[in-house]
Amino acid sequence: MNAFAPAPLAELPTPALLIDRDRLVRNIEEMSALAASAGVRLRPHFKASKCLDVARLQLDHGAIGFTCATAAEVTALLEAGIRDLVWAHQPVGPAKVDFAVRAGVPVAVDSVEVARPLAEAARAAGRRQPYLIEVDTGLGRAGVAPEDALALAAELAALPSLELRGVLTHEGHLMTYLGDRPGMDKAGTLVGEVLAGVAAELRAAGHPCEIVSVGSTPGATTAPFVPGVTEARAGTYVFYDSNQVALGTAGLSRTALTVLTRVVSTPRGGVAIVDAGLKAMSSDASVNGSGFGLVVDRPSLTFAKANEEHGYLTGEGVDALRVGDLLRILPNHGCGVVNMWSRAHVVEGDTAVARWPITGRH
């Protein structure tokens, strides 16, 4: 059901979030093919699109289900009838523990402190709560150290209302290998090896470990290819972004998400003011260190500064811009930008052909 009448981009109110349909579909096809060639199941992270229309395309192309970061994302997918989910987050506090047990979705556990209230709530509800042990393979965020995973599994096995499904890791530290693709790929392979090693150790000690799950777009070409890894959870690949381009995980021609904006003021030489600011672009940082996005097809321009609803463009050629000019901005961080919007316009060429809701925001 699409009540949206196709319209030229010039007729859209600005700013507007745009999804290039052809590029999106191609990205989804390619990641599905990559996961298939690695022999792993693909469970994309929903946070990257927060869009059920995108999620359905991913399912159509072979994704087995989704990874979620928040209860709101889990809820959005469950309400859409999409039930094979992993909530890759420690549910802490009574409200989130209750939600996890009611939803029955596997969650991440990295400590006995996280596990105990969950086990108690599951026991009280007469259920077994599925979980995965989160392993820190280098990001330095949550997750048990690889060498401590077996001891944790042994402790958690004493809680009969919990049901171990496997292990997961998020290799977000690959984002730090800017300008070092060989280093990034080596680190990605190591992630897979470490996690598969933990899984083997757990199984050898008699623990079930069906799922061995890695997850990131920069690691998608390496970690899932390690023998023993069973699942990949990349997310950003649906749209990519300028940070992924800088990292070399995708070329500009793969980027599928832009913000449409207009020049609204050219108050003096050297600067043009556009109507896309922090609330359109997010303040999420560029891995290159500065700026709020790349001006599509205008590489000499710099999106140097932004206030809430204004952007400042500078650089060679800026004085040729006129009030009313339409520009498209490739964001630094697609996941952060999607989260600023309640809807996206789907474009084919210069025509908006559909409008898709964004859901599950805070």
Added chain:
Amino acid sequence: MNAFAPAPLAELPTPALLIDRDRLVRNIEEMSALAASAGVRLRPHFKASKCLDVARLQLDHGAIGFTCATAAEVTALLEAGIRDLVWAHQPVGPAKVDFAVRAGVPVAVDSVEVARPLAEAARAAGRRQPYLIEVDTGLGRAGVAPEDALALAAELAALPSLELRGVLTHEGHLMTYLGDRPGMDKAGTLVGEVLAGVAAELRAAGHPCEIVSVGSTPGATTAPFVPGVTEARAGTYVFYDSNQVALGTAGLSRTALTVLTRVVSTPRGGVAIVDAGLKAMSSDASVNGSGFGLVVDRPSLTFAKANEEHGYLTGEGVDALRVGDLLRILPNHGCGVVNMWSRAHVVEGDTAVARWPITGRH
């Protein structure tokens, strides 16, 4: 109508956006009193709360209406029956021009290029479109230079379907006077003097100039007190934030907006991971240069780093934190944080007493 059952903070799912009701009301009362003592009308910026419940409190305390940044904010207020609005933004492009004319809300104009399509649309609709000339008094964003305002007014007067209501400026450059309150106050007074001077010049040339409108929280104690200024448009004051505290415009005891979060992992010494990340706090920068907010009542802790749904706390005392501990984070930039949320919980002490929707986001 409030279907929300009061609950202790410990029962809320985290992260959660909290508004301290007593502080909010006090902030609103104080700003209303300040505007009254300056002899100006108060037209708060709606962007700072995007919350109709807050807006109604502001109206109850004497605000004459609201300032908006976006069509979505204008729409939210109009649909709530709040009609005395200024859209402090250049409406550029056919969709926004049409919206402005249909809404009949005064808009900002700083060039003939902005004015002409607006005049044409108003003429076609058989209406006169009200507008204010935006003057740049130092921010260096949009706005005509003060010395060029009269010439612009003369050009625009040739467009009979436009109706000049006055002049407005946003003295956002006051945010740069960190650690220099005397400099900030001097600059704020200068803003008022420059704008009142432009208004006098326009009137002397026969142009109507009923509204002379300044707008910012850091300038609220200075610019509106300049003779000739008629209106103040501060916004951030409803909640304040750590940036306003750093600037000295409010003490910590005035800050009314926090994010409730829980420790979800203490994977190793020296760091605690909480469930408030960039999508709870925004990435908006601290005027002090780093960090994602202040940990309330724990000044030795630093919110050093954040990913999308995770925050990293470091600093003295961090190793005493335990999984499940509840913390409140005072954001860098309240306006940016409100924009990350679809609802806020209103708290009295440690009890959530209401839940208010946030509206008009992109």
